[in-house]
Amino acid sequence: MLDKTIKQLSEGLAAGEFSSEELTRSYLKAIEAKNPEINAFITVTSEQALAQAKAADAKLHEKQAGPLTGIPIAHKDIFCTQGVRTSCGSRMLDNFIAPYESTVTHRLAEAGTVMLGKTNLDEFAMGSSTESSFYGPTRNPWQLDTVPGGSSGGSAAAVAAGMAAAATGTDTGGSIRQPAAFCGLTGLKPTYGRVSRWGMIAYGSSLDSGGPLSRTAEDAAIMLNAIAGHDPKDATSMDRPVDDYTSRLNEPLKGLRIGLPKEYFGEGLDSGIADVVHQAVAELKQLGAVVKEISLPRTELSIPAYYIIAPAEASTNLSRYDGVRYGHRCDDPADLEDLYKRTRAEGFGAEVKRRILVGTYALSAGYYDAYYRKAQQLRRLIKEDFQSAFDQVDVILGPTTPSVAWKVGEKDNDPVSMYLEDIYTLSVNLAGLPGLSVPCGLSQGLPVGLQLIGNYFDESLLLNIGHQYQQVSDWHQRRPA
Amino acid sequence: MSLDRSQVENVAQLARIQIKEDEMADTLASLSNIMSLVDQLQAVDTEGVEPLANPLDAQALLRADEVTESNHRDDYQLIAPQAEKGLYLVPKVIE
Structure with a gap:
């Protein structure tokens, strides 16, 4: 039961094979058994989950259930959840009980989901490995001595280990797609502005996008249906029609034009990853897609622009x-200045401080223009590169990451080497485009992600391709031993 | 590029983050490393390119300036480090 998709669970609930309460209890039991080792959850909300499950069972009984009614999911601990600690993986917010609810978690609750708890992340979502959390590193269920990716690593590990049916994440430079790739899941970063940022603790406001991590593209479509759409509380959320993201899943791929950026297959790409990505391309060709090489010449420059x-x-x-106003405060401040400086020195971890200092420097008088x-x-030039590519192709395809999950602790003392791992994902956020990662094979026994990048608001096409690929492959059904 | 100590001290002051003496060497080294990475930017010709702030080039949506929320002050101050009579308390600023 615990490795079923949302779609399958929903059918089981509707048919009365099991209740949401039984399902929820099974997940809570799995969390109790596995979380001490994997550390995917910061907070488990058992009581709330069981209450939501009972309410969902009532709806199911009254035949008023939707596709997400009674489905137990987990939320990245970056989404404010009213009355529940929302830590963002930081000592700064260790005592922060959110006084309001984020739009994403609100909409998912309205859709009938059950919240199992809040998942671990890199502190304030700044990282690619979920090692910088105040609550300790999350482990990758595929190999416990490797990282699950990040920053949504707790969400990815929870789903991969069968501790939740799906989970929410946020993606500022790859933080949904890369952990999805490392943990063998499907992860969708929607177009900037498609999903409300209200109540999602801010990192880079012009880059942040909330989205799902799930077992299949179909599940991601079901989740996106619940969370996409305009929200007057987020001034950057786009007021335009929302697709039914499940409606095009079954369209054939015949004639689909796929572009392979040569910069995504060059030096630095693990050869095992290159092999399985090429195999996936061959399978998409069999489904009728037409493949051509394209160029995104400023790919490498996305790293300095992003950082x-x-x-x-x-x-x-x-x-x-x-x-x-809230959060950590240092003891016995001598004066206001001392209060600020020691509170922030104690409340933030090393990587967060580094990024604040770099950002402060880049914005400071005399350096802003440079x-x-x-x-x-440069960000505009990167966006223009994508726009020229989309004049020639419908979708861009490449690996999600240049390497598979690395060992816990391996990049501890070298932030720059970790930044370089984001090479294929950062430019998508800079341009504000949607990106989907789907599992497409294994390298060194660890999952590999295939990244599909679409034009603005073309999530339906990405999910269609992901779903069609998952009809002819079984990588999304593989589970950690 | 490498930063010098006085630059790091200035930035830490602007960011209101205390850096202890024994953290200074590491902070200097890692910031210098990051700045060397991002300095690759300087080689790109961006003459005449309009900066892109919102990836969709979208303007922030405006709404009518109407009251839509009730007062949550008491809820918000429940989680404050120190609050009294509706006020947030900080160390004395004016003598």
């Missing part, structure tokens, strides 16, 4: 943690 823009926005966003403005100019 200016994201820290700059973070330094601004994280100035709110001042020890005055860094922040320059990075934003």
Whole structure:
């Protein structure tokens, strides 16, 4: 039961094979058994989950259930959940009981999902391995000495280990797609502005996108149906029609034009990953897709552009943690200045401080033009590269990551080497495009992700391709031993 | 590029983050490393390119300026480090 998809569970609930309460109890039991080793959850909300499950069972009984009614899921601990601690993986918010609810978690609750708990993440979502959390690292269920990716690593590990049917994540530079790739899951980063950021603790506000991590593209479509759409509480959320993301899943891929950016298959790509991605391309060709090589010439420059823009926005966003209104406050401050400085020195971990300092520097007097403005100019050039590519092809395909999950602790003392691992995902956030990672094989016994990048608001096409690929492959059905 | 100590101290002051003496060497080294990475930007010709702030080039949506929320002050102050009579308390600022 615990490795079924949302779709299958929903059918089982509707047929009365099991109740949501039974399902929820099974997941809670799995969490109790596995979480001490994997550390995917920061907070488990058993009582709330069982109450929601009972309410869902009532709806099911009254035949008023939707596709998500009674489905137990987990939320990345970056989404504010009213009355439940929302830590963002930081000592700064260790005592923060959110006084309001994020739009994403609200909409999923309204759709009838059961919240099992809040998952671990890199502190304030700044990282690619879920090692920088104040609550300790999360382990990859595929090999416990490797990282699950990040920053949504707790969400990915929870689903991969059968501790939740699906989970929410956020993606600022790859934080949904990369952990999905590392843990053998499907992960969707929607177009910027498609999913409301209200109540999603801010990192880089012009980059942050909330989205699902699930077992299949079909499940991701079901989740996106619940969370997509305009929200007056987020001024950057787009007011335009929302697709039924499940409606095009079964369309044939005949004539689909796929572009392979040569920069995504060059030096630095693990050869095992290159092999399985090429095999997936061959299978898509069999389904009728037409493949051509394209170029995204500024791919490498997305790293410096991102590592200016994201820290700059973070330094601004994280100035709110001042020890005055909520969160950590240092003991016995001598004066207000001392209160700010020690609160922030104690409350933030090393990587968060690094990014705040880099961002502060990039925005400071005399450097703004050389860094922040320059990075934003490059950002436009990167967006234009994608736009020229979409004149020639319908979708862009490549590996999600240049390597599979690395060992816990391996990149501890070398932040820059970890930044380089984001090479294929960062530019998608800079351009604001949707991206989907689906499992497409194993390398060194660890899952490999295939990344599909679509044009703006073309999530339906990405999910269609993912779903069609999952009809002819079984990588999404593989589970960690 | 490498940063010098006074630059790091200045940035830490702007960011209101205390850096202890025994953290200074590491902070200097890692920030210098990151700045060397991002300095690759400087080689790109961006003359005349309009900076991109919102990836969709979208303008923030405006709404009518109407009251839509009730007062949550008491709820919000429940989680404050120190609050009294509806006020947030901080160390004395004015003598």
